[in-house]
Amino acid sequence: MDKRFLKQLGLRKHNAGTMTGLESTNSSKYIKSFSPVDGELIGSVSKTTREEYDAVIAAAQEAFKTWRLLPAPKRGEIIRQYGEELRRMKDPLGRLVSYEMGKSLQEGWGEVQEMIDICDFAVGLSRQLYGLSMHSERPGHRMYEQWHPLGIVGVISAFNFPVAVWSWNAMIALVCGDVVVWKPSEKAPMCGVACQQLFQKVLQENEVPEGVCSLINGDYKVGEFLTKDERVALVSATGSIRMGKIVAATVGARLGKTLLELGGNNAIIVTPNADLDIVLTGALFGAVGTAGQRCTSTRRLIVHESIYDEVKQKLAKAYPQLRIGDPLDENNHVGPLIDTQAVDQYLSAIEAVEREGGNFLVEGGRLEGDAYSSGCYVKPCIAEVEHDFEIVHHETFAPILYLIKYSDLSEALAYNNEVPQGLSSAIMTNNLREAELFLSAAGSDCGIANVNIGTSGAEIGGAFGGEKETGGGRESGSDAWKAYMRRQTNTINYSETLPLAQGIKFDL
Template identity: 30%
Template sequence: MTTTAQLAAPITFADRPHVFIGGKWVESTGDDWFDVTDSWSEGVVARVRGATTDDVDAAVDAARKSFDEGAWAATPITERADVIDEMANRLAARLDELTKVGVAEVGVTVPVSAMTQEMTAGLFHAVAEEARNVTLVDERTRADGGISRVLKEPNGVVAVIIPWNGPIGTIAFKVAPALAAGCSVVLKTSPEAPLSPSIFADVVGELVDEGRIPEGVVSVLVADREVSEALVVDPRVDHITFTGSTAVGRRIMSLAGERVAKVSLELGGKSAAIVLDDADLNSVMQSLPMGGCMQSGQACIALTRVLVSEKRHDEVLAAYKAALEMLPFGDPWQETNFLGPLVSARQRDRVESYIEIAKSEGATVAYGGGRGGFDHGYFVEPTIVDNVTNDMRIAQEEVFGPVISIITYKDEDDAVAIANDSQYGLSGAVYSADADRAYEIAKRIRTGTVNVNGGVIDFTVPFGGYKQSGVGREGGPEGLEEFFETKTVHLS
């Protein structure tokens, strides 16, 4: 791992003194602000107005009114798809600004942030294409010879609650298909990363001013947990879609269950990568280290459990160390770096606490474990924890940092059992010289996505989790289906 360190004055961004309700920037009913802190310099780079429960009420009211009046839902879906495409174009035109915001908000490095923003525009376009291909009315012949029409209709008012680790991408996963389906949306963003959603709000505001989206259809609010719960429990909200921790997902599902609201959840992960004995380690190390340390481990799909046979343990550990040593680590504003700091001091302290817990339970730090020698920035070095057993907390709980657990298995059945011994089931990987053999093992892993001999990241195909990693799917036609209700109309 190579490091670079040279502190310069942080890039600052314009403050956001208003809240975005129904397509317009307006005054908040309160006076709460959130500071946006650059995770490299630790300096405040912008301030954003926080929403109140009254602001939430106004946003839901605008969404409910706009949906019930039906102008957006009645717009032909191909025209709605054109609007989604235009959102993509306008976000792409703001690539430089969004890239800088991503570095400041999340701590990802410039090249990673740029890649993420470029991917997001593609996701909007993919949603638009799915919308053009969907069949909204399907005529079917009944058993009695009559005709029934099966209709797809928009859910209604959708509350979209997104995390800090990928805000603009999550908007593409959730808001774009909800709008394509004809829903009205209240987007609640994280106080840690509110700037990129504000840029999205700017784009929506332009489209509202141009008459391409009716007023009331989209609101964007920054709020803490208490205010967010007001959105979840509001009976005027038909569907809640959330990305974040499993603990918060449970809370949302519990609250929504009291009124049987529709819920879709993309939650945590503790994904396992099974390295079979015939795997070529040079090929494995082309994708596995970044699969575990992407966004400095701040990714739900990170491959944080590496399962190796007892026979190849030492060889795999040495190769993983060598691979991490080659990853440039440090100032996220330097384009030569691939790994930067964590999002906040709180997140850094949380990750460090898990490393200490692992040591107290008998594991050993085989690589990293410190702050990389930096005296500023919320850094945790890429870290390998060895001698881990699957019952340890480091193996069972989501750390959300660049901490990799090495776990040994006896045979293939044992490897599959260890991979499945988790409350989570979001992602995974299998490495083998025999792709067919790896595929057969992939089918046995209880997780929503599995990579065979690679590190494919493509959210235009279905993505989501088993078990406590979530409910529902994002991406592809399945992601669009989440925002439709099915109605059957029998014709005599």
């Protein structure tokens, strides 16, 4: 395989794991990154020690004093320059994402494009950090609210979007005046190093203080440095529900702030009024895109009984046409799972379906042979199940699609909402009443509810996140920026007296 993209990104056999501002350190203890594509060693990243971490935080605290006072549009200009750097390096960075994580090359490039898009959004936002003006009940007074940066924002990201989710948080937080410390997934550390090195180039050119944006590397223990540290005002964590509950409890115990993006168990409801060509496209990509390792992947397809057999036949015909293999080959649709542990979880889910009495419309299993030598490739599969199977209520990060039959829309909505996760959802229908019911307070209980598009993916302009065990956090667009700032209410008395609120008087 041609790996010139590693050299283009300045990656070496051994890479520093701690980068604060313009300097980096090396602990001589390494995380090795093996590609799920071919099982080969990509490189290694040094683990961040406690001493190095404390140095990072000290530098961040000092940098915040300067960065918060830089006018927001000037902070936005620096983010704009990073967006330009990403445009220049989109091809090699997208290839690294594909090779280290295993998603298709188109998706790798697409993830870098999301980074570019959030940079553009953040540039515009830098001139729109609006407060409100309110009428005071006291004469000669003006009352308003404004927003100030929090301080240090810790970002813990997951392997499935190794660069985009960090940028959703970091670009917005930085424009808001915060400083950022990032711990990427130990399953995709090289992507973190590449992004940080590209950003440091921009920061250095702008003579930005050391510590504005830093990188630390390691396992969950390094993540605990952030969650337990009272100096870190906000921890934004993306990952499993189990991880999120630990983060929430730890940060909450010190009354810190969290922004959680956790599991999804996303469903598409298909009504008799649906365009089945759209259904097939939305369900297929939603279920097998990124090999089912998106938090927005389609897990459940809830189909009306009158069209159930037709939908089933179309899916059964489409799945054998999927090409599985090296994701850097643009002819392939599906790449590998992240590692063999993920394969084991996929196989365990298949066994659970069989134990509960499910039937496989399209069989799954691990793929063998020279083309799949890493041991991380599996077959996307479809299982006919009942809505209340225990396994159906759990998120399996793999390309398993559960096919469920329903008889009326109220039943379908109940099925959609009965799982503990609440991230993304969709309805396929050309009936306005069905669509509006799905979007109403009596409809989907998810943070994302779509009509005639699938569950997978999100646009930068909208706030991304979900309810229930998905964690309640919101990232990216809309007013998600408010999570990275603190609100302050201000009252100014420009009169010559001091009238008190609620008519209170003192005789002095």
